[in-house]
Amino acid sequence: MWHERPAARRLVASGVLAVCVALVSSACDQSTPTNPQTPSNPAMTVESFVGTLPKGGTVFYSFTVPVEGTVSFTLLSLTIGGVPSDLAISIGLGVPSGTTCRTSSTGPVTVGPTPQQANPVVPSVYCVNVVDLGTLTADANFALNINRPR
Amino acid sequence: MRSLALALIVLSVAGAGCGDSTPTEPTPQGASAFTETFTGTLKASGTAFYSFGAIGGNVAITFASLTNTMTGAVVGATPRIGLGIPAGTGCGLSTSLTSAAALSAQIVTTLAPGIYCVSITDTGGVTADSDFAIRITQGSLALLSTTSPETFNSNLSVNGSSTRTFTVAGGTGTGLATVRLDSVSPSTVIGFGIGLWRFDTGTCSLTQVINSSGGAQFSLPIDQGTYCVRVFDTGTLTNPVAFAANLIHP
Numbered sequence: 001m002w003h004e005r006p007a008a009r010r011l012v013a014s015g016v017l018a019v020c021v022a023l024v025s026s027a028c029d030q031s032t033p034t035n036p037q038t039p040s041n042p043a044m045t046v047e048s049f050v051g052t053l054p055k056g057g058t059v060f061y062s063f064t065v066p067v068e069g070t071v072s073f074t075l076l077s078l079t080i081g082g083v084p085s086d087l088a089i090s091i092g093l094g095v096p097s098g099t100t101c102r103t104s105s106t107g108p109v110t111v112g113p114t115p116q117q118a119n120p121v122v123p124s125v126y127c128v129n130v131v132d133l134g135t136l137t138a139d140a141n142f143a144l145n146i147n148r149p150r
Numbered sequence: 151m152r153s154l155a156l157a158l159i160v161l162s163v164a165g166a167g168c169g170d171s172t173p174t175e176p177t178p179q180g181a182s183a184f185t186e187t188f189t190g191t192l193k194a195s196g197t198a199f200y201s202f203g204a205i206g207g208n209v210a211i212t213f214a215s216l217t218n219t220m221t222g223a224v225v226g227a228t229p230r231i232g233l234g235i236p237a238g239t240g241c242g243l244s245t246s247l248t249s250a251a252a253l254s255a256q257i258v259t260t261l262a263p264g265i266y267c268v269s270i271t272d273t274g275g276v277t278a279d280s281d282f283a284i285r286i287t288q289g290s291l292a293l294l295s296t297t298s299p300e301t302f303n304s305n306l307s308v309n310g311s312s313t314r315t316f317t318v319a320g321g322t323g324t325g326l327a328t329v330r331l332d333s334v335s336p337s338t339v340i341g342f343g344i345g346l347w348r349f350d351t352g353t354c355s356l357t358q359v360i361n362s363s364g365g366a367q368f369s370l371p372i373d374q375g376t377y378c379v380r381v382f383d384t385g386t387l388t389n390p391v392a393f394a395a396n397l398i399h400p
Contacts, residue, residue: 051239062201062236096201096236096265099190125201125236125265 042069045150049128050143053089055136060094060101061146062127069149072115073128076143085140086110090131093119101127108133115147183289183320185375187348188268189355191219192229194276199241199269200284206263207289209233210255210373213270214346215283215355224343224359226250227275231284233257233268241267248273251357253346254324254371255287283346283355291320291374295400302379302395306340311382312393313354315347318400320374325400329379330367332394337363339386340393344368347378354378364393372399 049061065071071093078085092106106129109116128146188200211233216225232246246269249256268284295318302314318325331342343359360366361384381393 047238049238059239061239064235064237096267098188098202099198099200127236 042067042149044069044147047146047148048143049130049146051130051141053130053132053136053140053142055139056132056134057139058100058129058131060096060127060129061144062096062101062125063146063148064125065121065148066123067149068122069120070118071121071126071149072118072147073109074113074115074145074147075109075111076113076145078111078140078142080136080138080140084111087135087140088133089136089140089142090129090133091117091144092129092131093117093121094127094129096125096127101129103129106131121148183287183291185285185287185291187346187350188270188282188284188286189348190282192216192270192272192276192280192282194278195272195274196276197240197269197271198282199236199267200286201236201241201265201267202286204261204264204266205288207260209259209261209266210285210287211257211268212253212255212285212287212346212373212375213249213251213282214253214285215281215357216251216276217281217356219279219281222356224251224356225276225280227280228273229276229282230271230273231256231268232271233259233266236265236267241269243269251282252370253327253344253357253375253377254373281355283348285346285375287373287375293317293320293374293376295319298397298399300397302381302397303393304381305390305392306381306383306387307390308387309383309385310387310390311380313378313380314395314397315354315376315378316397316399317376318372318374324371324373326369327372327377327397327399328367328369329398330396331360331362331364331381332396333364334362335392336389338391339363339384340391341380341382341384342366342395343380343382344370345378345380347376349376354380356380 088108092103094101094103190198213231228248232243234241234243296316304312343356345354345356
């Protein structure tokens with residue numbers, strides 16, 4: 001059988017896939033709490049995502065994780081009109097899908113020197129989605145570090 | 151249904167990985183062939199990309215339509231079409247080429263399961279916002295060709311249009327489609343085009359257009375898929391006309 005489907009159905013499929021992976025991953029963690037599945041010390045690298053987050057907007061950045069491990073995000077700076085801001089924006093790990101980054105986990109973060117979010121991952125292509133939560137008063141420049149296995 | 155199937159596959163594969171110290175990425179298996187269409191607006195000097203999951207196997211990328219957003223006129227530009235992996239804020243291309251819109255794939259390749267992207271970039275031929283359609287086909291579609299040859303005779307009202315869809319079977323490779331506007335009565339110039347049928351919007355994304363009062367025809371390579379012939383008033387009709395067209399395809 002074949003399906004000539006709208007992009008929306010593909011996005012739904014991707015979403016289902018992501019949710020299933022998250023659920024099963026969670027279940028695995030609960031069943032083996034003393035036996036973490038992540039390799040102990042995969043070699044890591046840092047990618048920098050520097051850009052402008054439009055007021056009310058969303059931007060994303062894609063990256064490849066070649067081996068299992070943990071991806072963490074650190075929002076290093078957020079400025080509006082050149083002035084540092086302590087406003088929270090949303091950052092989430094996702095999978096590139098269509099013209100967007102379909103996130104499986106998101107959370108509000110503020111600028112800080114240490115990772116604000118960490119996610120276990122298996123080898124694949126991922127993206128980080130950066131979203132204005134509705135609090136920006138103007139376009140904001142940001143710098144985000146992506147620490148990932150290499 | 152496919153979402154459910156994917157969910158079951160992922161649950162099965164990922165579930166089997168519990169306790170395994172080196173789980174591998176879940177891979178949908180036995181997924182059916184399908185198409186998806188990347189549509190959007192390309193600005194002058196602009197670029198756009200679209201990410202998709204490959205199930206593993208043959209993938210055909212067809213840049214099928216580019217039309218002026220305001221007027222709907224076909225744009226004869228040759229943007230760069232590429233295939234790659236999402237990287238940074240774009241699509242990291244592994245292959246690309248420049249091409250005019252067509253109904254046979256410009257890029258055909260075999261992909262391992264994973265996440266990939268297609269991109270379109272203006273190379274200077276786009277001077278105004280233009281709507282594009284790029285078809286991504288995975289596998290050989292279990293399509294049956296519609297009747298060929300087929301007549302398409304109807305009436306066209308003032309400011310109106312008339313569309314006929316047709317299907318080219320999967321597994322037939324690239325064949326030749328010929329569509330001909332035989333006559334317009336009374337003799338009047340009308341628009342006559344061929345393009346990609348969009349199931350998501352129920353519209354015809356035009357690939358080529360000719361203005362004719364009869365005798366015009368297109369002959370162009372065509373792959374598996376569903377297409378459309380569109381006859382429309384270009385703004386010159388003052389009274390309804392009758393037209394007769396003919397379609398021949400694989």
